[in-house]
Amino acid sequence: MIEVERLSKVYEMGEQKVSALAGVDFTIKKGEFVAIMGPSGSGKSTLMNLLGCLDLPSSGTYRLENLNIQDLKPNQLAEVRNRRIGFVFQSFNLLPRASALENTELPLLYGRVPNAKEIALQALDRVGLAHRAKHKPTELSGGERQRVAIARALVNSPAIILADEPTGNLDSTTGREIMKLFHELNQEAVTLILVTHEQEVAQQAKRIIQMRDGKIVTDELNGVESC
Amino acid sequence: MLIWVLFKMALRSLVTHKLRTFLTALGIIIGVASVISMISIGEGARSQTQDTISKFGTNIITVKPGQKKSRHVTTGKVDTLTLDDAEYIKANIPLITGVAAQVYRSAQLKFENKNTNTTVRGTGASYARLANFEMDLGRYFNIEEIKSAKRICVLGSTALKNLFAGINPLGKTIKVNGKNFLVIGTTVPKGALSWFDPDDQIFIPVTTAQKRVFGIKHVQSIDVQAGKIEDLETIIEDITRVLRQKHNILEGREDDFYVQNSAQFLRSWGDSAKTFTYLLGGIAAISLMVGGIGIMNIMLxxxxxxxxxxxxxxxxxxKKKEILEQFLIESVLISFLGGGIGILLGIGISRFVSDIGGWETIVSTQSIILSFGFSVAIGIFFGFYPANKAANLNPIDALRYE
Structure with missing residues (x-):
């Protein structure tokens, strides 16, 4: 599903070259639940941007469902993000003036999917928020907002869902609920990649990748469950 | 389908910032309103002048005396036209329907204790018809009266007002340069043009004017009426040919007269009125541009x-295109809104000007279409840069932006 080989990213800051990602290799199979951990500056956000097709690598290859991502053009990348990737952000990133339903609908509209409204409503129902469809993000609690964001990530049935510190802005109870939802989704064979620096959150994943200085330090299966 | 969604999004963002949307549109509103009202005033002025001028008849050809030349020396006198010339034109050109010779000079009028200075115009019997003067009271003089050089006169409405102030003038006697004249008629007012008032004059038989008032033998102009407008050019040629023949002007010598037509004058006046309209429209267009810059500013x-x-x-x-479209729709919507309100305001202003100022104004469909199209074009033009800027944003940087 995901094959990453010698993937690296170098940022040029004036004269200086900063190597944010120094050649990482790994593969992720369909239905996996992977947590990427590491201190800030370890390259996990850079890796996340590359996996999310928001950025292109400086060198190396990234294959997502047999597509060579590094060879794609901006519009093709937009299509890959639209069809194959679902994002869940720490700060939810919902459109403040649009209702929960309209937020959830958005990827379908850009993907020109017919019956967008129905599909979006189903996705909201999946995260248990069908009754809040008409509400604006400001009228929802933090947990509810993140659920809307998850519904939006799910709505296009993507190959992977990338979650960047999804519980970072939530209290621990709500955070646990969100993690429970991720678990359920994973049980339904959704591939999940989670970036976090919280040990407790990472422990819920089936596989943990530890990063430091742009490199993978450890990559091991977590606990008794294995894939 | 997507475009409709983008349209709804743009509309929502405009509705959320109502005041800002209105202020942004205000530039366009003022621009469009001024284009429409300025052009309507300009067009109104043009058509009003055209109306007034055509009251004098566009089918009239005027023959005026030129400078007489003897052996290449120009003499100052301009007395080359006579009543005989007028008769000769009448007799020899079949395409014309009327000829009226004129002499005119300023003279002192007196009735009882009232004095006024006005133009005294000596004319033929058909002058009133040729110059589109209608009779208000009484009648114009006839051919018999001209032949016998009677001392009778017809008053223009301004001269009438100055001398008689409400009294019925018919049958009264006025003094023209000290000589008695019997009033036999008055004319309906034609309305003043900016450069002269056709009602501020009196009419007397041309023969009377020559012999008894001015003491001259020539005439100052001969008005010739064309039967059909299409024949104007032919008649002008005929007059020139006939008069050269009568004046014995040799081939190669210049005419000792001028032939003019009011249509030419009308045309040149129309041209300058058009320039005026363009000027007003141009100034208004600049304010539209300023409005467009306002849109760009707010969109940025x-x-x-x-x-x-x-x-x-x-x-x-x-995709890039979809972000571009979303922002372009927003700026076009603003200019659309501004254009719509501006049109209504512009029509309102031109109504107001014609009601209060008494000027004629014409709101043309053309100017509405023009200014509306222009404002939408401005929305696209000035909206493009900000929209393009938005579309080119790097998603990572944009997501991190606080």
Whole structure:
């Protein structure tokens, strides 16, 4: 599903070259639940941007469902993000003036999917928020907002869902609920990649990748469950 | 389908910032309103002048005396036309329907204790018809009266007002340069043009004017009426040929007269009125441009403000084109709104001007279409840069933007 080989990213800051990602290799199979951990500056956000097709690598290859991502053009990348990737952000990133339903609908509209409204409503129902469809993000609690964001990530049935510190802005109870939802989704064979620096959150994943200085330090299966 | 969604999004963002939307549109509103009202005033002035001028008849050809030349020396006198010339034209050109010779000079009028200075015009019997004067009271003089050089006169409405102030003038006697004249008629007012008042004159038989008032033998102009407008050019040629023949002007010598037509004058006046309209329209167009810059300014602010939104949309798969469209729709909507309100305001202003100022104004469909189209074009033109800026944002930077 995901094959990453010698993937690296170098940022040029004036004269200086900063190597944010120094050649990482790994593969992720369909239905996996992977947590990427590491201190800030370890390259996990850079890796996340590359996996999310928001950025292109400086060198190396990234294959997502047999597509060579590094060879794609901006519009093709937009299509890959639209069809194959679902994002869940720490700060939810919902459109403040649009209702929960309209937020959830958005990827379908850009993907020109017919019956967008129905599909979006189903996705909201999946995260248990069908009754809040008409509400604006400001009228929802933090947990509810993140659920809307998850519904939006799910709505296009993507190959992977990338979650960047999804519980970072939530209290621990709500955070646990969100993690429970991720678990359920994973049980339904959704591939999940989670970036976090919280040990407790990472422990819920089936596989943990530890990063430091742009490199993978450890990559091991977590606990008794294995894939 | 997507375009409709983008349209709804743009509309929502405009409705959320009502005051800002209105202020942004205000530039366009003022621009469009001024284009429409200025052009309507200009067009109104043009048509009013054209109306007034055509009251004098566009089918009239005027023959005026030129400078007489003897052995290449120009003599100052301009007495080359006579009543005989007028008769000769009448007799020899079949395409014409009337000829009226004129002499005119300023003279002192007196009735009882009232004095006024006005133009005394000596004319033939058909002058009233040729110059489109209608009779108000009494009648114009006839051919018999001209032959016998009677001392009778017809008063223009301004001269009438100055001398008689409400009294019935018919049958009264006035003094023209000290000589008694019997009033036999008055004319309906024609309305003053900016450069002269056709009603501020009196009419007397041309023969009377020559012999008894001015003491001259020539005439100052001969008005010739064409039967059909299409024949104007032919008649002008005929007059020139006939008069050269009568004046014994040799081939190669210059005419000792001029032939003019009011249509030419009308045309040149129309041209200058058009220039005036363009000038007004141009000034108004500049304010439209300024309005467009206002749109660009606000859209740039809006793009910066919504950087994060743009980042989210890109992460969810919005293509460059779709972001571009969303922002373009917004700026076009603003200019559309401004254009619509501006048209109503412009029509209102031109109504107001014609009601209060008494000027004629003409709101042409053309100017509405023009200014509306122009304002939408401005929305696209000035909206493009900010929209393009938004579309080119890097999604990662946009997502991180606080």
């Amino acid at each position: 602010v809006s793009v910066t403000e919504r950087t994060r939104e743009i980042g989210i949309r890109k992460a969810l798969g919005a």
